[in-house]
Amino acid sequence: xxxxxxxxxxxxxxxxxxxxxxxxxxxxxxxxxxxxxxxxxxxxxxxxxxxxxxxxxxxxxxxxxxxxxxxxxxxxxxxxxxxxxxxxxxxxxxxxxxxxxxxxxxxxxxxxxxxxxxxxxxxxxxxxxxxxxxxxxxxxxx
Numbered sequence: 001x002x003x004x005x006x007x008x009x010x011x012x013x014x015x016x017x018x019x020x021x022x023x024x025x026x027x028x029x030x031x032x033x034x035x036x037x038x039x040x041x042x043x044x045x046x047x048x049x050x051x052x053x054x055x056x057x058x059x060x061x062x063x064x065x066x067x068x069x070x071x072x073x074x075x076x077x078x079x080x081x082x083x084x085x086x087x088x089x090x091x092x093x094x095x096x097x098x099x100x101x102x103x104x105x106x107x108x109x110x111x112x113x114x115x116x117x118x119x120x121x122x123x124x125x126x127x128x129x130x131x132x133x134x135x136x137x138x139x140x141x142x
Contacts, residue, residue, distance in 0.1 A: 012131035012140065014102040015110045018075075018095030019117060020125040025074050028097060029061045031122045032072065036113075038063040040072055048139070054083045068108045071100040073140075091135045095127070100140060 021028055029040040040061040048056040059074035075098050077086040087093045099117070101108050110128060117126035131137050 012137055014100050014131060014140075015113075016129045016131040016134075016140065017099040017101070017114065017117065018092050018127045018129060019097040019099060019123055020094070021096050021123050023122045025059045025061070025072070025097070028122055029072055031120060035120055036116055038070060040070070045078060046073075050083070054086075055079070056083070056086060056088065058088050067103055069100075069102045070108060071098075073098045073100065088139050089134060089136055092129065098140070 019028075023031070026042070029042070032038055033040050040063045043060045043062045046056075046058040046060050048058070050056070056077045057079040059078050061072040063070040073088060075088050075093065075095055077083070077088075085093065089095075089098060092098075099113075101110065101113065114126055114128050117123050131140060134140075
């Protein structure tokens with residue numbers, strides 16, 4: 001029997017930042033709200049059911065305006081998981097949180113945001129990534 005494979009290539013049109021922080025997600029969201037003058041609001045957790053392998057439950061905060069959208073995502077599953085790699089982005093598992101910015105301008109400009117993130121006391125390290133180079137970039141499409 002012949003097997004056909006669907007090969008899709010997605011173009012990610014957002015900026016992606018990795019953040020190393022020992023703070024809990026609600027504390028980090030509160031800190032970002034105060035420091036960056038955002039309004040990150042807790043959204044329903046993102047759930048990936050991976051059929052027989054298990055499931056990922058990802059904590060999700062959203063700040064949306066008419067011009068830009070910023071998401072704070074926990075990189076590790078909130079619920080205990082039987083997966084070997086219970087991460088939203090397993091190729092950058094060293095980072096505790098991911099920040100996704102679409103149409104960032106002004107205060108949400110990529111370079112300015114990276115500078116502000118690095119200056120926060122709750123953030124040990126912050127780095128910018130090109131999401132198109134990630135192996136599991138499909139997990140970041142909402």
